[in-house]
Amino acid sequence: SQLAEENSWALSVHEGESVTVNCSYKTSITALQWYRQKSGKGPAQLILIRSNERDNRNGRLRATLDTSSQSSSLSITATRCEDTAVYFCATERTGGYKVVFGSGTRLLVSP
Amino acid sequence: NAGVIQTPRHKVTGKGQEATLWCEPISGHSAVFWYRQTIVQGLEFLTYFRNQAPIDDSGMPKERFSAQMPNQSHSTLKIQSTQPQDSAVYLCASSLAGGSSYEQYFGPGTRLTVL
Structure with a gap:
């Protein structure tokens, strides 16, 4: 079973709406990262949130981390069509080096 | 920086x-x-390579897959006797160090199609 896994296979919203992607993980971690992958490109990091942080923001993006429930969320406000992509959470066991990616949530933002 | x-x-x-x-990683x-x-x-x-040394190849299918990093500016992934099930996008990423505290920078990938 995956070390980290997004809770939804796919989500669909209209432009301007907000959306949240959720992720659960299975071990103590140093940090958790959120990546976005657009069609034909490699993943690109959006936000990194460390285990001693509860909240981190980057423009329209907000990531939260709840170590007690071993879960994280990525929220996107005022979505745009160009936010259409696959969103991954990724992490590793504390002290490890191998980052494991979830299966991804496919987000479609339509006009 | 070309990525x-x-x-x-x-x-x-x-x-x-x-x-x-x-693959050419970020300098x-x-x-x-x-x-x-x-x-x-x-x-x-x-x-995974660290400072050019192979650290972990646990994800590599045995026998036909091999990877090398002869110098700090490039790494190669070689697949011998390719099979249709090897068809995939192969992605290379580099970071300052291993682990989730460091951002991984990905290349655009190589799409391999085995007929």
Whole structure:
């Protein structure tokens, strides 16, 4: 079973709406990262949130981390069509080096 | 900074042929990772180099897959006797160090198609 896994296979919203992607993980971690992958490109990091942080923001993006429930969320406000992509959470066991990616949530933002 | 460079972007091989994929990591990054991405399996870890030394190849299918990093400016992934099930996008990533505290910078990937 995956070390980290997004809770939804796919989500669909209209432009301007907000959306949240959720992720659960299975071990103590140093940090958790959120990546976005657009069609034909490699993943690109959006936000990194460390285990001693509860909240981190980057423009329209907000990531939260709840170590007690071993879960994280990525929220996107005022979505745009160009936010259409696959969103991954990724992490590793504390002290490890191998980052494991979830299966991804496919987000479609339509006009 | 051109980012992580991968060549070729697309490669088509016949069953049984060899395929060599190239990766040029970002200068100054000590960690280099190779991943394989398919619709069914998602993003799978293949192998990891630190300061050019192979650290973990636990994700590499045995016998036909091999990876090298002869110098700090490039790494290669070689697949011998390619099979249709090897068809995938192969992604290379580099970072300042391993672990989730460091951002991984991915290349655009090489799409391998085995006929």
